Amino acid sequence: xxxxxxxxxxxxxxxxxxxxxxxxxxxxxxxxxxxxxxxxxxxxxxxxxxxxxxxxxxxxxxxxxxxxxxxxxxxxxxxxxxxxxxxxxxxxxxxxxxxxxxxxxxxxxxxxxxxxxxxxxxxxxxxxxxxxxxxxxxxxxxxxxxxxxxxxxxxxxxxxxxxxxxxxxxxxxxxxxxxxxxxxxxxxxxxxxxxxxxxxxxxxxxxxxxxxxxxxxxxxxxxxxxxxxxxxxxxxxxxxxxxxxxxxxxxxxxxxxxxxxxxxxxxxxxxxxxxxxxxx
Amino acid sequence: xxxxxxxxxxxxxxxxxxxxxxxxxxxxxxxxxxxxxxxxxxxxxxxxxxxxxxxxxxxxxxxxxxxxxxxxxxxxxxxxxxxxxxxxxxxxxxxxxxxxxxxxxxxxxxxxxxxxxxxxxxxxxxxxxxxxxxxxxxxxxxxxxxxxxxxxxxxxx
Numbered sequence: 001x002x003x004x005x006x007x008x009x010x011x012x013x014x015x016x017x018x019x020x021x022x023x024x025x026x027x028x029x030x031x032x033x034x035x036x037x038x039x040x041x042x043x044x045x046x047x048x049x050x051x052x053x054x055x056x057x058x059x060x061x062x063x064x065x066x067x068x069x070x071x072x073x074x075x076x077x078x079x080x081x082x083x084x085x086x087x088x089x090x091x092x093x094x095x096x097x098x099x100x101x102x103x104x105x106x107x108x109x110x111x112x113x114x115x116x117x118x119x120x121x122x123x124x125x126x127x128x129x130x131x132x133x134x135x136x137x138x139x140x141x142x143x144x145x146x147x148x149x150x151x152x153x154x155x156x157x158x159x160x161x162x163x164x165x166x167x168x169x170x171x172x173x174x175x176x177x178x179x180x181x182x183x184x185x186x187x188x189x190x191x192x193x194x195x196x197x198x199x200x201x202x203x204x205x206x207x208x209x210x211x212x213x214x215x216x217x218x219x220x221x222x223x224x225x226x227x228x229x230x231x232x233x234x235x236x237x238x239x240x241x242x243x244x245x246x247x248x249x250x251x252x253x254x255x256x257x258x259x260x261x262x263x264x265x266x267x268x269x270x271x272x273x274x275x276x277x278x279x280x
Numbered sequence: 281x282x283x284x285x286x287x288x289x290x291x292x293x294x295x296x297x298x299x300x301x302x303x304x305x306x307x308x309x310x311x312x313x314x315x316x317x318x319x320x321x322x323x324x325x326x327x328x329x330x331x332x333x334x335x336x337x338x339x340x341x342x343x344x345x346x347x348x349x350x351x352x353x354x355x356x357x358x359x360x361x362x363x364x365x366x367x368x369x370x371x372x373x374x375x376x377x378x379x380x381x382x383x384x385x386x387x388x389x390x391x392x393x394x395x396x397x398x399x400x401x402x403x404x405x406x407x408x409x410x411x412x413x414x415x416x417x418x419x420x421x422x423x424x425x426x427x428x429x430x431x432x433x434x435x436x437x
Binding site for chain 1: 287304307326328336343374380381412431
């Protein structure tokens with residue numbers, strides 16, 4: 001059975017590096033000290049250096065040189081800094097090519113970065129307060145594709161005929177394979193013990209209306225994902241075969257100008273950030 | 281020589297060059313060719329109007345249809361192309377599923393292109409626009425031939 005094979009692959013999916021997990025927990029705990037952060041960072045060689053490189057990237061535009069973890073926490077804030085560490089760790093597993101979706105090596109990662117920065121940009125443009133986790137949710141929303149890709153490839157004929165009936169790509173995945181990449185991604189992130197907010201945003205990023213609650217973070221990731229596919233970042237076999245939710249559009253008060261303004265800046269943001277995130 | 285045109289970019293080429301652009305979603309791909317002087321150009325414009333981000337448009341006019349299209353024609357004229365001979369083809373301008381007007385950047389890109397061409401008395405020789413697929417273009421400047429790839433299928437435009 002396909003679904004059993006898929007379940008086994010989800011269970012066998014690489015674990016999130018320990019340091020990133022510990023930092024996420026620390027970031028959400030009250031009274032965390034810089035010393036605790038430094039201690040966790042020291043566990044993984046190169047992590048402190050990667051973090052400082054990120055903090056100094058053009059994306060954040062911090063005018064002075066960030067030379068220590070203490071300064072990084074001060075200038076970026078603890079939560080934002082932890083998101084950056086997660087990003088540095090995630091790049092290692094998300095950089096490869098994805099069969100089935102026709103994404104060459106590096107393209108899923110570029111799409112992930114783009115959705116993260118576009119989501120933050122949209123929140124700014126819409127002048128809404130979105131949770132700090134929005135960056136990580138954007139970054140990891142498609143992690144399920146890493147599991148599902150080979151199955152999409154093997155069953156591409158059935159997926160094509162489902163698409164020919166007018167289904168969205170994620171509906172075709174679910175119809176043919178029994179599960180879609182969003183549900184798989186959520187299972188992987190739950191396995192990683194990531195905060196619930198992120199897990200839910202990943203689970204419902206194609207179907208925000210099916211989520212039982214209303215979460216601005218989810219709504220913004222839903223829109224940012226669609227926008228990045230439209231402007232050609234990480235758009236492969238699935239094309240634009242998704243439907244942007246009219247309800248989310250209304251909830252956010254989204255106008256064409258918001259989308260287009262963010263689109264005009266996204267490539268620059270991705271380039272600024274990815275230079276600092278190149279896998280060492 | 282193979283010349284890749286990235287999103288929000290414009291490149292010209294001469295006899296022997298192949299201009300390539302990938303992943304046209306809602307973006308406009310515009311191919312312009314002069315068969316006599318054998319020069320051609322390819323624009324991959326992301327957004328309809330430069331007024332959304334004038335600062336960006338100053339540094340990178342190819343990002344927008346309203347500044348990118350004139351830039352493409354002007355660059356070709358400087359290389360010896362003549363307006364009356366030009367063969368113009370368009371691809372891309374796709375949209376997501378559903379009726380959500382906010383997300384129809386592809387449609388808006390196409391509308392601005394048509395207005396510009398109409399004002400300048402230029403007709404499209406061929407087009408493959410709209411829909412939900414991601415498209416890739418190979419434009420051979422020697423012959424003016426445009427090859428369109430879409431979901432594994434390839435054919436001339």
